[in-house]
Amino acid sequence: MAEAQKERLTDIGPPHYEKHLPPIIKDNYGKWKYHEIVKPGVLLHVSESGAKLWSVRAATPRILSIVSIRQICDLADKYCDGYLRFTSRNNIEYLVTEEKNIDPLIKETTAIGYPVGGVGHALSNIVHTQGWVHCHSAATDASGIVKAVMDDLFEYFAEEKFPGKLRIALACCLNMCGAVHCSDIAILGVHRRPPKIDHNNVNKICEIPNLIASCPTGAIRTATVNGQPSVEIVEDLCMFCANCYTVCPALPINDALNDGLSIWVGGKVSNARSTPMFSKLAIPWLPNNPPRWPEVTDAVKNIVEVWAANARPYERMGEWINRVGWAKFFDLTGIEFTKHHIDSFKHAGTTFATSAQIRF
């Protein structure tokens, strides 16, 4: 068995990026002078040397099969000398050095299902998580909602129709593998029922002290149930974060009747104009309604279009809301403001309005 005698390599780290850079990038590394958007989805970077690189940005569903990756590679071989990259928002960027290749490439990548767009003041891909495809703590699916929302907003991806940048993100539970807490619009899966305790297994598969310590509100206490060591939950203190379930599988929190989606708005990470901001609650709960989640797609489209109609050039969702006020946001979007919108966790008081400056 020659296979078994092979030296076992470990800790080699990722391949050096230089091996993956096209010659034009190696030659112009650190020498780029400016860029412009030449058409929807196409960026042109120009170097001090005069070299030109076109990046053709195409959407993916993030989940890609090896069959599709090979098709994408075929296009990169044909039009980009065998080089491409992916973006932090799961887009493909075909790296093109010959202008004549742009249009045929756009045609072919669209034909195989990866359309071009999402640059500048257009809607880029939705950063998202695994959902029911692969996660144990998901309160909803991820890929399905993303597909439904982007189908609905496709025109805004394909062309620059917005006043400024709009970034949507989705996380299927509060763990937020998608870290959606600083997005213009965040779609977040939420649980609404305390974990159901599997008393026969708590002591077998979990460490009870760790489990108790995992609860940020101290809602979990020791209990003896049917003569076995277990825990009880003070349900009034549970805020459905699921941290206990993460440390103890015997406290399942997923619940078909109560799980659903919440919508958050106004976050950003860039420093442009205003400092980075968290997203704030717009809609506390919408139902899980597969396969197309119409309540979610309608809610997102409404918020997007109200912002697009009212924001000034460059103004992000949060900047627009800060200018016009939250009352106007709820008024224009028709979203109901409820007691759940008023913070009740740590430092909640810092979010209460403390002036008589009110718009009438």
Added chain:
Amino acid sequence: MAEKKKVRKTPLLDELDKGPWPSFVKEFKTLQEKKEVVDDLMGQLEHSYETRIGYWKHGGIVGVMGYGGGVIGRYSALPDKFPAAKHFHTMRINHPAGWFYTTEALRKLCDIWEKHGSGITNMHGSTGDIVFLGTTTDELEPTFSDLTEAGFDLGGSGSNLRTPSCCCGQARCEWACYDTMGLCYDLTMEYQDELHRPQFPYKFKFKMAGCPNDCVASVARADLSIIGTWRDDIQIDHDAVKAYVDNGFDIVRDVLMNCPTKCIDWDNKTLTIDNSNCVRCMHCINAMPKALAPGKDRGATLLLGSKAPIIEGAMLSSVLVPFIKLEPPYQELKDIIEAVWEPWAEYGKNRERVGEFIERVGKGNFLEEIGLEPVPEMVKHPRENPYIFYDEYFEDEDEEESEEG
């Protein structure tokens, strides 16, 4: 050889095979006949769509020899109904910095995953890794062996350093204030042990953004956010400014009025910037990329502590070092990183991120511990409450001594 294989019917998922946006269902279907695991994955997902709940069991501890991370154990809760998806482990593979690929390398990865797993990937996962979705425990070690032979290694998971990631930086952006990809690769290689073997209270992430636009969301998603900036003056090409205006660009509305510190002036001929009051927000540069550019004395701001809500609520990173030069071998940065890790690794509670740790022990105390001087750039404003925790106080005798002095 065999006739066309029968596959499961998935009427709900089929609804998502329609419409203009790329469909993940289409991705599954490319392998549904070839890979039983994909057919069963689709079956289980269809069942989730019918019943509105997930069916994956809580992870188990699986991995490759000698590593404590990089593999997420996953098992179906309905193994009798979907036997081929009984084991459905994820492998995280450390991507090349900046997510640049030759098609040759991508095809190699495809061949490995066709041989050992479901053939389904994420390009990429939230932290930046190439994600191989779905294989069995038996296949983990052989996959790892083929990956390392092809020059790839696993990324981080659990209480490890997580796979560092960065924007494309100087490879394709004129705004990059340091070599993000160079630094990302350097730190990844320097800290291979921390990346593969859990030794922290919880996860730790690095993200490198070349400028304050922060295209990798480092300020929200990295425990250590390394955001490029500059100390000297914004570079102005006055002819190019004029060209923008001559072409109808509304410089007053779109640039001056959007400047957060109102440090830009325009007298219909010349643009002037009071750089001493510029906060390096990037807006004017973003709006006029042909005319303005970051200055030449470039480096980065280090910010520490961002995270998603679990456990104590979401946090943004906060300023640790207002400006640092970043040139290989990056020793000053590495000294800071290791100084940050030491007290956190020693005193951090289980599942406590460094941002939560700092909030618990106090940022002032933390700075003292790691040997950094407090500076006003670190806070939005000084404290508003009078509840200062003094470590020491004078006794009567001390007071006399101090009067003498």
